[in-house]
Amino acid sequence: MRQSAFKFRTWGGARAGAGRKPNGRWAGVSHLGRPVHSRHHPLHVTLRVRQGLSTLREHELFLEVRRALAAGRERFGFRLVHFSVQRDHLHLLAEARDRRALSRGVQGLSIRVARAINRRLRRHGRVFADRYHARALKTPRAARWALRYVLLNVRKHEPQAVPFGFVDACSSAAWFDGFARPPELVFGARSCREQFQLQRVVPRESAARSPLDSPVVAARTWLLTAGQRRMAPFDVDDVPGRAE
Secondary structure (H helix, E strand, O other): OOOOOOOOOOOOOOOOOOOOOOOOOOOOOOOOOOOOOOOOOOEEEEEEEOOOOOOOOOHHHHHHHHHHHHHOOEEOOEEEEEEEEOOOEEEEEEEEOOHHHHHHHHHHHHHHHHHHHHHHHOOOOOOEOOOOEEEEOOOHHHHHHHHHHHHOOHHHHOHHHOOOOEOOOOEOHHHOOOOOOOHHHOEOHHHHHHHHHHHOOOOOOOOOOOOOOOOOOOOOOOHHHHHHHHOOOOOOOOOOOOOO
């Protein structure tokens, strides 16, 4: 006679597909501690707004969003180098002194943008759906890819929204000088710059209260200056692929 072993049914532990499922259209951004950030690495930051709001690309609403981005383009050791505003999200290319500067800079921009949206839509309450997502760019290829992805993002989501040969007016592409074609053939860039000058954006914190000449600041990191230029140039008509 030999006693048989009982097979106990167990629960818990690591299993494929286990855990609470994402709620809503997108999976939420992880709430784990963010990694240490190096000032030498620029960042691709994504901010998503809540469902049910008007498209951020509506002309008057976009002007308010752009004014908010311009007013907070350089604060707390954070620098906004480029941006793209889509219907329900924003893409930013930024530089930050450290992790704290990144956090304070993005939070400051988010507050400015949220207030601008609520003011324009005459509403109250939360605007952004989740925490921001930030991806460090550590190679010239990654920096070049991010520039292409951000500045040409509308051709991925709404290719019919911008004619061929024209920059996206709801981005900072008008202030980018690295397209494959000559500057005089980058259509729409000059009118975007002139419109911004007419908007007369004045940063509140500036003692001189002088209007800004651009909604973004020039890049300082090697990867967004000399580094990314080592890669093949892209044109205004390119269609970026999915995020890597």
